[in-house]
Amino acid sequence: MNIYEIITNNLIERVEKMIENGETSNWLCPWQKLGLPKSYVSEKTYSGINLWLLESGHYLTWNQYLDIKKHLPEVNLKKGSKSHMCVYFNYKEVEDEESGEIKNIPYLKYYRLFKADDFENLPSKEKIIEYEHKGMEDVQKIIDTYSEKTKVKIRIEKSDEAYYSPLLDEIVLVSEKQYKNFDSFVSTAFHEIIHSTGHSSRLNRIKSTFTENEEYSKEELVAQLGSSLLCFLFGYTNTDTTNNDVNYIRGWLKHLKDNTRELISAGSQAQKAVDYILTITDLKSLVNQE
Numbered sequence: 001m002n003i004y005e006i007i008t009n010n011l012i013e014r015v016e017k018m019i020e021n022g023e024t025s026n027w028l029c030p031w032q033k034l035g036l037p038k039s040y041v042s043e044k045t046y047s048g049i050n051l052w053l054l055e056s057g058h059y060l061t062w063n064q065y066l067d068i069k070k071h072l073p074e075v076n077l078k079k080g081s082k083s084h085m086c087v088y089f090n091y092k093e094v095e096d097e098e099s100g101e102i103k104n105i106p107y108l109k110y111y112r113l114f115k116a117d118d119f120e121n122l123p124s125k126e127k128i129i130e131y132e133h134k135g136m137e138d139v140q141k142i143i144d145t146y147s148e149k150t151k152v153k154i155r156i157e158k159s160d161e162a163y164y165s166p167l168l169d170e171i172v173l174v175s176e177k178q179y180k181n182f183d184s185f186v187s188t189a190f191h192e193i194i195h196s197t198g199h200s201s202r203l204n205r206i207k208s209t210f211t212e213n214e215e216y217s218k219e220e221l222v223a224q225l226g227s228s229l230l231c232f233l234f235g236y237t238n239t240d241t242t243n244n245d246v247n248y249i250r251g252w253l254k255h256l257k258d259n260t261r262e263l264i265s266a267g268s269q270a271q272k273a274v275d276y277i278l279t280i281t282d283l284k285s286l287v288n289q290e
């Protein structure tokens, strides 16, 4: 039995025990959420379609920026920052030409907003605590090497969502500063990296779209088992994250009919994915020490 199998079997056993005991606890989001998009000046939350147009965080109009700059001349828009469209719905009074009646006519006004994060020296209004993590340098090295060798684009930014997009072959990670527990950040980063190994140009696990819920659930199992495996190998473990891993796996397993068989098959695919990552990043020596 190799090290991959030992760890995978251990995880599978724990998930199975959980099912046996009828334990059901939910996966807990390990990062601090930024919440809905808000106005930097009024702190009012944007509503309606704007929730689709804007990401979480604070936003300013160009005029609001100019106003702030009067008191804080050191505030500057960072080079290359893009504006975001926002829609404002209102009524205006219009006088009917014939009858002279006043009518309320709805209209949409479009305007442009800038993310507060895109300004230098603008005091942050975010309520989240930013955590500094010493281990980030090492993890960043693994992430950069993987990205360089595979050409997967990896962005780490203040956000509310971590995901891998097979279409864009791109990973977006929630900033490590939003995590109190650094191991949880690493676990999420590995989870998304495992997803990216499924791309058609790599291990070809992910079809362009998952037509069935079953296929998607299986891919989630592979990602989480693979992430746990990588965390163990690199020494990122604590009870917090491992329990969360098990809860996550348990959650997806509910969607699959033949639990045990699917888990074992996901486990072997996860091992292949981990092997792929360690090989491509020249870290295979980690498991070849016997």
Ligand SMILES: [Zn+2]
Pocket (backbone or CB within 6 Å): 191, 195, 220, 223
């Ligand atoms: Zn996932």
